[in-house]
Amino acid sequence: IHPAAHLDPAAHLQQRVAVIGGGIIGLSTAWRLAQCGFAVTVYDRSSPGGEASWAGAGMLAPGGEVEDDSPLATAALASRRMYPEFVAELERASGCTIDYQECGALELAYTDSEWQELEHRAAAQKQLGISSKPIEQPSVHAFWPRVRTDSLKGARFYPGDAIVNPRDVVSALVKAMSGLRVTIAERCPVLEVAVNESSVEVRTVAGSGMAYCAAVLAAGAWSAEIRVAGVPALPFSEPVKGHLLGYLQPEQTCTTIIRRGRTYLLQRSNGMLLAGASVEMVGFDRQVKPDIVAELASDAGAILPHLNETTPTESWIGFRPSSDGLHVGPWHSERFFLAYGHYRNGILLAPWTAALLRDAIGSSLGTP
Ligand code: GLY
Numbered sequence: 415i416h417p418a419a420h421l422d423p424a425a426h427l428q429q430r431v432a433v434i435g436g437g438i439i440g441l442s443t444a445w446r447l448a449q450c451g452f453a454v455t456v457y458d459r460s461s462p463g464g465e466a467s468w469a470g471a472g473m474l475a476p477g478g479e480v481e482d483d484s485p486l487a488t489a490a491l492a493s494r495r496m497y498p499e500f501v502a503e504l505e506r507a508s509g510c511t512i513d514y515q516e517c518g519a520l521e522l523a524y525t526d527s528e529w530q531e532l533e534h535r536a537a538a539q540k541q542l543g544i545s546s547k548p549i550e551q552p553s554v555h556a557f558w559p560r561v562r563t564d565s566l567k568g569a570r571f572y573p574g575d576a577i578v579n580p581r582d583v584v585s586a587l588v589k590a591m592s593g594l595r596v597t598i599a600e601r602c603p604v605l606e607v608a609v610n611e612s613s614v615e616v617r618t619v620a621g622s623g624m625a626y627c628a629a630v631l632a633a634g635a636w637s638a639e640i641r642v643a644g645v646p647a648l649p650f651s652e653p654v655k656g657h658l659l660g661y662l663q664p665e666q667t668c669t670t671i672i673r674r675g676r677t678y679l680l681q682r683s684n685g686m687l688l689a690g691a692s693v694e695m696v697g698f699d700r701q702v703k704p705d706i707v708a709e710l711a712s713d714a715g716a717i718l719p720h721l722n723e724t725t726p727t728e729s730w731i732g733f734r735p736s737s738d739g740l741h742v743g744p745w746h747s748e749r750f751f752l753a754y755g756h757y758r759n760g761i762l763l764a765p766w767t768a769a770l771l772r773d774a775i776g777s778s779l780g781t782p
Pocket residue numbers: 471473656690691734757758759
C-alpha cells in the first residue's frame with residue numbers, strides 16, 4: 415500500500431488526524447473525530463476489530479467489574495449511561511442492527527464466602543450509585559429455571575447491567591464512517607511516531623512518514639510496541655489472555671447476564687450463549703488450550719447444569735489490553751493522545767473514550 419493512499423488528498427495538515435489501532439476504541443474515536451470534520455486515517459496492523467473487539471463478550475456491566483471509587487469506576491458509569499444513545503445513533507448512521515440488550519445481571523453465591531463477598535461488594539457499589547437487590551432462591555428458580563439452585567446461598571440482581579455484541583458495533587462503525595472522511599489502512603502496522611511542535615509524523619511498514627495535526631494511539635495490548643519520539647516514554651501495555659466458549663442454544667436460554675465469581679454467562683440474540691473467561695498472563699500466545707476450555711465448561715455447567723450435557727460449539731481467545739491503568743487523553747503534547755489500558759472494559763468504555771478524545775483534540779487544536 416502506498417502511504418499516500420492513507421491520506422485524504424483534499425485534507426490540509428490541520429484537518430488530518432491519525433488513529434493508530436482499529437479496534438472498537440480507535441474506530442469509535444475516529445467516528446467522533448470525523449463527525450467534527452477531521453479527515454481521519456485509522457491504521458490497523460491486520461483488519462479492524464479483529465482482536466479484543468472480536469473476542470470480547472460485550473458486557474456493559476459496572477455491577478460485575480467495578481467495586482471501588484476510581485477513575486475507571488467514574489468512566490465506566492459515564493460510558494454505561496452513554497450506551498443507549500451511542501447504539502441508537504450508530505444504528506441510524508450505519509443502517510446496521512446492533513444486538514444491544516438491557517438485560518441486567520444475576521449474580522450467584524454458592525458458598526458462604528461467595529455470599530459474604532457479594533454482600534460486601536454490593537454495599538461498596540451502592541455508594542457509587544450501582545444498584546442491586548437480593549433475590550430469594552424461589553425467585554431465582556422461577557425466573558431463571560435453568561440455574562442450579564441446590565446449595566445456593568444467595569443471589570443479587572443488577573438491573574443496570576447490559577450486553578452488546580461488539581462485532582456488531584465494529585461493523586456499524588465501519589459502515590457509518592464510509593460516508594465520512596475516514597480512510598482505514600488495513601494490514602498496515604505503524605512502526606514509529608514522531609511528535610513535533612507543529613505536526614505528528616506516522617511511519618508505517620508501507621514507507622516514509624505521513625504528517626498529521628494529531629495522533630491517537632489506540633492499539634490495545636500492542637500500544638507500547640510502537641516507537642514514539644518527542645514525548646516521554648509511554649506507559650507499558652501488555653496482553654491478558656482470556657478463553658471464551660460459545661454454545662448455540664435455543665433463544666431465551668439465558669435472558670440476563672449470569673455471574674458467579676470469575677465466571678460469566680450471557681446469550682446473544684442469535685442464540686449463541688457465551689461462557690467466560692480465563693485470565694492468563696502468557697503473552698501473545700494464541701493457542702486455545704483444551705484444559706482451560708474444559709475448566710470453563712465445568713464452571714459454566716456448575717451454574718447451568720444442562721450445559722454439562724453438551725459440548726461448546728466454539729471456543730476462542732482474546733487479548734485484553736492491560737496497562738498500569740486506564741490511559742485516555744493527551745500525553746505530554748497537545749498533538750499526541752493515548753487511548754489504551756481499557757483491560758476488561760474496552761467495549762463498555764468506547765463511547766466515553768471517543769467523546770473524551772473528540773473534546774480533548776477539539777479543545778487542543780480547534781475543529782476544522
Ligand atoms: N470483561 C470481561 C472479561 O474481560 O473477561
